[in-house]
Amino acid sequence: MSGAMVTRSRSEELLFLTDEQLRQGIELMFFAYRDLTSEPDEILAVQGYGRAHHRAIHFIKRRPGITIAGLLAILKVTKQSLNRVLRQLIDDGFVESTPGQEDRRQRLLRLTAKGEVLESAVSNVQRDRLRRAYSEAGPEAVAGFRKVLERMIDPDMRATALNLVGDDIA
Amino acid sequence: MSGAMVTRSRSEELLFLTDEQLRQGIELMFFAYRDLTSEPDEILAVQGYGRAHHRAIHFIKRRPGITIAGLLAILKVTKQSLNRVLRQLIDDGFVESTPGQEDRRQRLLRLTAKGEVLESAVSNVQRDRLRRAYSEAGPEAVAGFRKVLERMIDPDMRATALNLVGDDIA
């Protein structure tokens, strides 16, 4: 009889997830995300740029040679929204767009030297914050942090989020 | 001589935080935050509401009786921005605003019964997602998740984020 009790899964065993605990987790995400993005926002505001530019620069840095379609799939915004931002970045010389070799309809996006400088300035403050948090929390906490975040992401985006796809494709 | 080596702090001992690791952490935050907020956004869009309404409803639910100033301090937006959102929520009967008893200049904000229903619908999908992630990742991962997030938040907002202040004040 008591045997039935010990067949509980690990999640049932130790996790009693109250409303309060979950709400607190949601708030932690809200505050952490806001503070993680506030400093980059300020730096980019000087150029007249916003968070949309930040996101584009970030993913072009991470996936040089990414196509428009690839960027659209990651950002999940419309073509029109992305186009305005990209137009500015290209016109201002931060991003270069070259036709694909195999498929010449595609536009392959890369940061220019100027773009690398801007990206670096922006991502430095962000990485400093995360590095500090990681260091203070310790390696085991970092592993847990990553584990939970991964599982919060829609399954179909997890591979993308973890860079399990090639660096130069979408 | 070797004694000097073992006095390294825990963070120096095991954490070799590469650029790549940190950038991946930043992306995890981006994807997780987006997916955590996308479903609530869709639900609220039916009412013609957006994320700003969601945030207001969330914090009024969590801190019933909060003042305008308290909400402004948490959300870090301007009075004018918040007012537009709050005006709609009050006019539509989701939020009630009553003068403070001690300080009658203050407006104490609470959800109405109708507001509770909306809040519940919205927060349910969000809590379901987080509960699933917590369960799959396990208790230790959850502890690490919380630990890192706390340390990402600006120090002056940590107490607020962790609800270390009274529920009915700011």
Add this chain to the structure above:
DNA sequence: GATTTATGTCAGCGTTATTGACTAATCGCA
């Protein structure tokens, strides 16, 4: 009584996102 504080409101602006419609170049296949 004068000042400060808490709140509300008006007008205007900019960014970022949306939808819809359309063009142009290129690719792939029948």
Add this chain to the structure above:
DNA sequence: TGCGATTAGTCAATAACGCTGACATAAATC
């Protein structure tokens, strides 16, 4: 070869949401 699908770029209109500045009102505090 030619037609449909794909990739990208663009124009126009709309909306949410943030901002600044200016101003009004009521109430608390000194």
